[in-house]
Amino acid sequence: MIAFLQQIVSGSAVGIVYALVALGFVMVHKATQVFNFAQGELMMLGAFVAYTFIVLFGLPFWLGGVIAIASVALFGAALDRILLRRMVGTKPFTIFMLTVGIGFCIRSIVMLVPIWGTETYSLPSPLQGKVFSLGGLIISADHAVILLTAALVTAALFAFFQFTRLGLAMRAISQNSLAASYLGVRVDSLFSIVWALSAAAAALAGVMLAPLSFVHSDMGQIGLKAIPAAVLGGFDSLPGALVGGLIIGIVEALAGFYLPEGVKDVAAYIVLLVVLAVKPRGLFGHADVKKV
């Protein structure tokens, strides 16, 4: 029983990282109807910037993390301002491919920057190795901090969308951006803010994941695991993304513990395929009716 709970705890810590990346997918998709395939690469970029400031420049962990999150958020806003704004009105597939191209570019730039390259780096957190036990259950301080931070961030984002004027405007553009713009909502700048927020969420995920695993130019692949999380939670709901991420993380941890080797790596995708086979538009997706 303790072993089972232990798996659930460590699974949730990884799952919450998936959830943070998934939050980025959901925010951008909800507001702009764009599926941002570069989300994982933004996470990777966040981890590299944090590594640079913390390990190379010797800043404290939290300060380096904040700098990484802020700079990747700016980068996200710039992506929207420079590239995606030109594509408004084109087919979703074209914009999706544009984000694939952006992902390639981010990866190549990280590989080409001399102090980054294709090496594997580690980014130790100040809490490394500290654990506390809770009735036989051993929880590492890293995991606890990750869980707390992610829960706070999700709650803050939820409150932001639900209770502020800016959040209200964002919900308006996600329902009908044309009508919102007629009512005086500045759709353009809101899109940039949404991109900045989702890039920030990705960077935060990168900063939190780096101490658990490593910093490497291939780390964006982990971001792809967030896609099943986003789909499970219904592509349009922030709490849904959180739940989806937790489910994927826990399923993976349990599969790694109880099932044969190899199942762990694809458990997320098997769950996803089963869900999509039964409900082709995701767990909470709506069937869209098209008038002809």
Place this chain on the structure above:
Amino acid sequence: MSRKSDAAAAGPARSGPRTTIAGLLGWQRWLGMVALIALAVLPWLHSGYWLSQLTFVAIYAIAGFGLQILLGFAGQVSLGQAAFLASGAYACAYVERIGLGAPLGFLAAIAVATALGLLVALPALRMSGLYLAIATMSFGFIVEEVASRWTSVTGGNAGITVPAIRIGGMSLGQPWQIYYLSWAFFLVVFLLSANLLRTPAGRAMVAIRDSEIAARSSGIRVSRIKGVAFGLSAAFAGLAGALYGHALGFISPDQFTIAMSLDLLVMILIGGLGTLRGVIFGSVFLVVSPELFQQLIGLFTAGNTEVAGLRPFLFGFSLIFVLLFQPNGIDALVTRAGEWLATARSR
């Protein structure tokens, strides 16, 4: 932006003399013949590195024709083409390793890939757009994992060597033999694909791409046609996978990752979505451009160090450039150059 490029594309045709289309056709046929003859005599002149690179141009183009049918004609996206290449490569290698011979190996590659393609099509018929992309991507990950775990057939992560093709007592292991074989298959697949567009099924695919509801309303069996598109694209990918294995002589799961699926997608977008010529241009771009740039950089740095981020850099920026400024890819550029040549000649 797109309006501007439309106007530019229509420009010379409207203002130029009427010979444009005939001139273009003549020009195309002429260039095709020259290219074929050049490809046919190349092994007599050169037997080194570029011969094997051109073999891969043919192989990627074969897989690309499949993806073009699925995405460019039928409008269904797939982020899992590498899985079909993998199944073809492993099926072929397995059949040849147990001694059943190359012809059966290639048949098995096509059969296994087609079967998997139809299997994917079953749930995929109900999905569209984003969800289809995600489902095919998940399928790709699962096949990749199976390839690395099913050691008795695939050799696991260590990979397996692929024996040389033997037909009767003859062995086709030389690079130039694989080269001719790949380009022969390329021609067959190209002709098949070109003629597919003129069949009712091909027309139905385009109708589904343009409007699924309109297609359904005019009596097209949407599910069946989508199934055909998935099956054909998987079959071509399986064939390409079998050739890929023989061209390299070695296959392992890390060759058939999502990176390969994305490369194929990027390739047909840069070449030109919805045209078969675009596949050929895209395939040349995919194989040749990283190599050219690598050698170009080598000229300036006087070293032979491999630049790690070069491939994603080239593909990423070219893709963004194409999507922003030239949505119809290299093919549209070449068409425009051809029109310009034709009008210049007739002046």
